Amino acid sequence: MLCFPVPETGKGSTSRATIAILHGAAYVSHTVVRLPNLSQNEEAMFRVIFRALAFFSLAVAVIMAVIDATRSIAASALTFTPLRESWSSVSPETLNQFQMLIQQHTLPMLWDPVLVSVLNMPGWAVFAALAVLFLALGHRRRRPTFA
Known part of the structure; x- marks a missing residue:
């Protein structure tokens, strides 16, 4: 499984794409993670x-x-x-x-x-x-x- 960052989608968020290879097939998942906003x-x-x-x-x-x-x-x-x-x-x-x-x-x-x-x-x-x-x-x- 490979994880790599993707350009930001908005303020206070970061994206992560995950590639999983199962039985010779690649599956791509794109996740947006909200980061806590610090004062x-x-x-x-x-x-x-x-x-x-x-x-x-x-x-x-x-x-x-x-x-x-x-x-x-x-x-x-x-x-x-x-x-x-x-x-x-x-x-x-x-x-x-x-x-x-x-x-x-x-x-x-x-x-x-x-x-x-x-x-x-x-x-x-x-x-x-x-x-x-x-x-x-x-x-x-x-x-x-x-x-």
């Missing part, structure tokens, strides 16, 4: 929350990058500290609890191929990517103005 105050609140998360993630990324730069200078070689190593040095019990939570309450395959590879990345890169994601979510959309 300007609610949108502003979510933007502030996402911007604060972006600021915090960027601060952690800079701190971790400075630590890696210091270790690289001391070792006279490029050194990256994996997120797993940083997390286990700060709070090893929460890393173990997080692993158990993911393995017991979600798909166990989510831990090993996906999250293990993220935890093996440099910590500054993971937090920098989170900062960019949160900043994009908190970005204020410009509405066209007509003079």
Whole structure:
């Protein structure tokens, strides 16, 4: 089954087309989903929350990058500290609890191929990517103005 977005049909709505292939025949379904209309105050609140998360993630990324730069200078070689190593040095019990939570309450395959590879990345890169994601979510959309 394939799902893909279709151009909007009206304000506050989004469309979705679904293609299902059963016994060699393709069936197409077009669904219009009404999205909840958020007030300007609610949108502003979510933007502030996402911007604060972006600021915090960027601060952690800079701190971790400075630590890696210091270790690289001391070792006279490029050194990256994996997120797993940083997390286990700060709070090893929460890393173990997080692993158990993911393995017991979600798909166990989510831990090993996906999250293990993220935890093996440099910590500054993971937090920098989170900062960019949160900043994009908190970005204020410009509405066209007509003079």
